Amino acid sequence: MRMDDLTVERVLRTVEAIPPGRVAGYGQIGAIAGAGPRLVGRIMREWGSSVPWWRVTSHVGTVAPPLRARAFERWADEEITVRPDGGGCRMREAGADLDALREAANAAWADLPAPAADA
Template identity: 35%
Template sequence: MDADTARERILAAVRAIPRGRVAGYGEVARRAGLPGRARLVARILSSNDDPALPWHRVLRSDGRIAMPAGSAGWREQGRRLRAEGVEVSAGRVRMPAQAPDEGLDALLWGPGPGA
């Protein structure tokens, strides 16, 4: 997969995270079809210039904001998450539980029909 395709897939996965929900960098990478590429997700988000991209919904796998504590970006991400109703405490969000065979779709939208 070329770099532009990977970038577009990652950005599409970030845009698909519903308001008031969060996902880890690794989960975004898996959702984009790029398992194991969490650092690529972080790199792409760090160079984002689209103000409409909901970058603030992406966190470390343990729920922590990845920016240095107290930095302007750290404060902005916490502010945006709180504005969407996400509980943020000391720069950390409780991440949704994930069963080993569930992906981002199941986490974000719940069980499928007939589940």
């Protein structure tokens, strides 16, 4: 899927739907929003400061080193435990319920047009 306003909005609203104390990987968010993980990363880099970006991790729960200190401050507030290696969290413990996230994201998109079918 290409980056357009609708894709950006779907990704950002999906991130907003991640509950406090939970995280989701770029690929998980993309699977729900209809975008690849790299596109999710690009959208987060360019527009993610207005959503709970600290709840977005790699597929193994890691956070990019430049963001770790700020993310981990937020995690402490939300009681997300940092792994002993200091790189992120355990997805088994902190990962969002993906069925519930999909449902919440779909509700958050209710006022958006359906994405165009890729040609």
